Amino acid sequence: MTTDELPLRGRRFVVTGGARGIGAAVVRLALAQGADVAFGYHRSADQADALCDELHAAYPDRRCTALHGRVSDSTGAEKFAAAALDCLSGGLDVLVNNAGVNQDVVFARMRREQWDEVVDTNLGSMFNVTRPLVMPLTKGGKGTIINIASASGLHGAPGQTAYSASKSGIIGFTKALAKEVAGRAVTVNAVAPGFIHTDMTDMIPPPQACHLKTLIPTGEFGSADDVAALVCFLASDRARYITGQVIEISGGLVI
Template sequence: MTDAFPLDGRGVVVTGGSRGIGAAVVRLALEQGADVVFGYHSGEERARALAEELSAAHPGRRCTPLRVDVADAADAGRFAATALDRLDRFDALVNNAGVTRDTLFARMAPRQWHEVIGTNLDSMYTVTKPLLMPLVKQRSGAVVNIASSSGLHGIPGQTAYSAAKAGVVGFTKALAKEVGSRGVTVNAVAPGLIETDMTAAIPEDKADFLKSLIPGHAFGTPEDVAHLVCFLASERARYITGQAIEIAGGLVV
């Protein structure tokens, strides 16, 4: 195994892998030698195009897209079972799927609250539950959960999202303590502001203000996050667990 291939021969499952941070994780995991199953929700065409591109670029590896609504336990259970079926071995789960529905709490509709909690937090249960035991039984593996600076600090207009992502951090720390003795690590990555469709929706004046809170005055890239995620998913990070690592360019909120 060389430095360039820390995930050589590993099996990795990524939710929300069709675009943004998830797609960068899928891409890098394949570059680092993994076989990958990734989930998408509404973007079937985009997911298939990504899988075709990456399968062609990495002929020895497998890259499989599967549709899943991570907020739905039955759907997530089917996704997990199919993912395990498609992989020769399973070593790492990246819980990345997420949505925002930004609005002031006073104006928040029940649907907005439930969509945000369902996709960002319920998914920690629905997806991790069926995929944890295989890691525990083989006594090795990694779970990497994508949280957010919003969950660490609280951001106005994001009460549901901050609550969900803070929940992801608590879930991560507790689960790390439950499965540490079985050789399984559980960590959270908390991105700040990253250039994806999620942040493209931020109005320009607000984006400029947010950039003024970042020492380098720029949003991060999905690749910045993917490198940390793939490191935590690899054996290299075997002695890191129960952490929430912020990757935010020094953002102060």
Template structure:
């Protein structure tokens, strides 16, 4: 007879899981039979997910979110740190708040999540952490000094975690999406969409499902020997970086 723990799925937490890439990732884990919780600020979690309200810039809210997930699904075994924001403007016009809000959400928020998740993963001697970065973090982008810095920082964070906790069976990796079809890209003008697409060797935008497939693979047994890696899912846009 199978161990119930083996057949009931893992406890998975996806931040920013109510739309776009985060939603696709959450839905992909649900389809695998995992017990999935998503953090949102205003609700709207996918069907089959535990909807946890959380502002990841608030340490107390992060602690409360993990407590809620643990009570419902058990300790988090797979963390996908996806939640992020932008505040785009040229450097000379960038305010202190433009900088600090993006860094606190995208980078410091991910630190808070990883620190809390690792505390329980260490005891279990297993765990998967996946940070959602961006091709912008590798290539840079005009008007996105704050965003690019926050996304580049995730690479150093993941690789440091990989070195600190690899001996405990914990992996930490980064997925770096390129231009992906989301509500955000839908709002762009046709001229801008064509301009961006022309930069991509594959000649198209990616889909949220393609990002989700990479994340679920990194959390699978097949990727057990992969840690500290940066996986670009960008149609070749950032190759060589």
């Protein structure tokens, strides 16, 4: 293959929440484009093992390692970060912060533990993982951080106050950190998906899903592969001059 066909050749990726959905799509595409990947998971051991087996068979010359860890916990995240660096021979080029959960509930009925779970997982894990990995990212002469936000973080969504707040926090984090590390040749961007076919959207009742599609100009939900393509573009040299940006990928949900 030519260099253009393997735009991520030799890149070392860490992906949180990599066993399912968007995270798994990112892991697959990164390997396909030449990268080595260490990805994290918490509750999805069977899916993580199956993904590693699939990718080891497809790309025997590349590293793909699944690491168990609860990255919403600071100690667990530090252990995960250290293990990921070890798997990648001590170096790192790309960090994708994808770990996330949702608790859809009307705010007046929300319990504090629901709020804490969403914010700690979506926003707290990003801090927990990025802090020990940001300096290793600067040592290779260039590095990339890509944070998975949400269209809900840009525009809000009823029943998603905790989720929207956590994703808005990711956007603020992205813009601030991009300014801090730009001088060290590290880019930091956020991707904000709309309705994407994942386990989360599969729980939407069919009548509601049909209604939601009428609100999207393209008339359909996106795929995890759509998001992965954007993430891997941002991780490539083609995006070297893009930083501090939030790119919405939602089929035109809000224009």
